Amino acid sequence: MENSDMTPAQVRERARTENMVTTAGYARGYMQANLLAVPQRYAFDFLVFAQRNPKPCPVVGVLEAGQLNSELFPGGDIRTDIPAYRIYRDGVFTEEKTNVLEEWSDDMVAFLIGCSFSFETALYDNGIPLAHIEQGRNVPMFNSCLPCAPAGIFSGNMVVSMRPIPQDRIVDAVRITSRYPEVHGAPVHIGDPASIGIDDLAQPDYGDAVDIPDGTVPVFWACGVTPQAIVMNSRPDFAITHAPGKMLVTDIRDMNYQIP
Amino acid sequence: MENSDMTPAQVRERARTENMVTTAGYARGYMQANLLAVPQRYAFDFLVFAQRNPKPCPVVGVLEAGQLNSELFPGGDIRTDIPAYRIYRDGVFTEEKTNVLEEWSDDMVAFLIGCSFSFETALYDNGIPLAHIEQGRNVPMFNSCLPCAPAGIFSGNMVVSMRPIPQDRIVDAVRITSRYPEVHGAPVHIGDPASIGIDDLAQPDYGDAVDIPDGTVPVFWACGVTPQAIVMNSRPDFAITHAPGKMLVTDIRDMNYQIP
Incomplete structure (x- = not known):
């Protein structure tokens, strides 16, 4: 099967076990999303930031604290379904990991952000x-x-x-x-x-x-x-993002985001 | 001067002193906004609600706690510039007032929501x-x-x-x-x-x-x-809205919200 013909669920399954070089070109026609996750105490500030900056930060979904998937990726797990994650502590990029099962506390709020x-x-x-x-x-x-x-x-x-x-x-x-x-x-x-x-x-x-x-x-x-540059500049004590080019592949078609 | 020819600032000035029947027809061509204001502890939940329900709750601006105006109404005051406000306590509409100077605490967050x-x-x-x-x-x-x-x-x-x-x-x-x-x-x-x-x-x-x-x-x-129906159903202990038909008249042109 060509990468482009894989379903979003198949790509997420591969991402669970493999640090793919990129998700670009996979599951053609389906929206891929950027991730920023922060503890609840920063979540309101970030959502207001996104509201004020819709071009760089178009929020396509929010996972509330304790929520691990949504209709964008039914049955998925935000902690594992991206090929690689980046951890930021006090605004400094400290490590890249293939899952964040250990780092994800119950008060993490995840923002899914549209992708070019x-x-x-x-x-x-x-x-x-x-x-x-x-x-x-x-x-x-x-x-x-x-x-x-x-x-x-x-x-x-x-x-x-x-x-x-x-x-x-x-x-x-x-x-x-x-x-x-x-x-x-x-x-x-x-x-x-x-x-x-x-x-x-x-x-x-x-x-x-x-x-x-x-x-x-x-x-x-x-x-x-x-959002990664904003985290580095603003220094919340903890944040998790996707690794650039390695996205969450969703079940939503790109066409949904096209204005006719 | 015709009502439709007034500037947004002129309408807001009138709204400060007069409980106008409606703002419809005033300052033609300028966006009018709905208001929902809640204490900070409810603000994140509401902003996520709005993100998930963009048709009824299109957020066009957020005033953070302590912020009384923005580039949508420069020099204005969110507590006075709407002809009439409604106060909700535990989800119950308790009173309508022409300003909310007394009710507005430092932790109120205001959401401005687009209007048909x-x-x-x-x-x-x-x-x-x-x-x-x-x-x-x-x-x-x-x-x-x-x-x-x-x-x-x-x-x-x-x-x-x-x-x-x-x-x-x-x-x-x-x-x-x-x-x-x-x-x-x-x-x-x-x-x-x-x-x-x-x-x-x-x-x-x-x-x-x-x-x-x-x-x-x-x-x-x-x-x-x-948002008023949602407040009545969801019963936050305190909320302030505009009175229906009596809106915040902004300096932003309606055309800004048109897709070409």
């Missing part, structure tokens, strides 16, 4: 080439100087993903991705990386560098890794 | 008649039997607003309002009131009854009064 993988299918289906996929790499992501609106203890700058888009397809790329407002939506910037605080496209802060094809322009979208 | 007034302008501009406006009444609102997704202590059924729409404009009404997903969006039901638990259109639970013109069909939208 959802609109990549639409770009691809419309004939817009995606360099990172053609080059077999993770999408490059950068810390920008674009500030998020603060809420409670949480503040910091937006993380953006970059895709080099052919000059004559930029309008199409904006048009197509703007139809997915709940999974990051339209780009936040087109062109000059320096003007949003990115010095070197060859040195991403997360993911892999890609070769920039001739005739393309770098286009930047708000990225669901933003 | 925002799409009424678009309906009107597209030549769809609105019976309640033509008849000089408040829109009729009903408790439905449509359940909301519960979260924490909050659960209950959706409140819906009803507008009789000419048979040959129903498609247009759906099309137009679906472009406003953050202010209740497309209808939740068209036609038979009984099938969503409404026995008698002449006896609304909130607002005014309207005469149903010949050749029209009742169309129902999720309503921002839903």
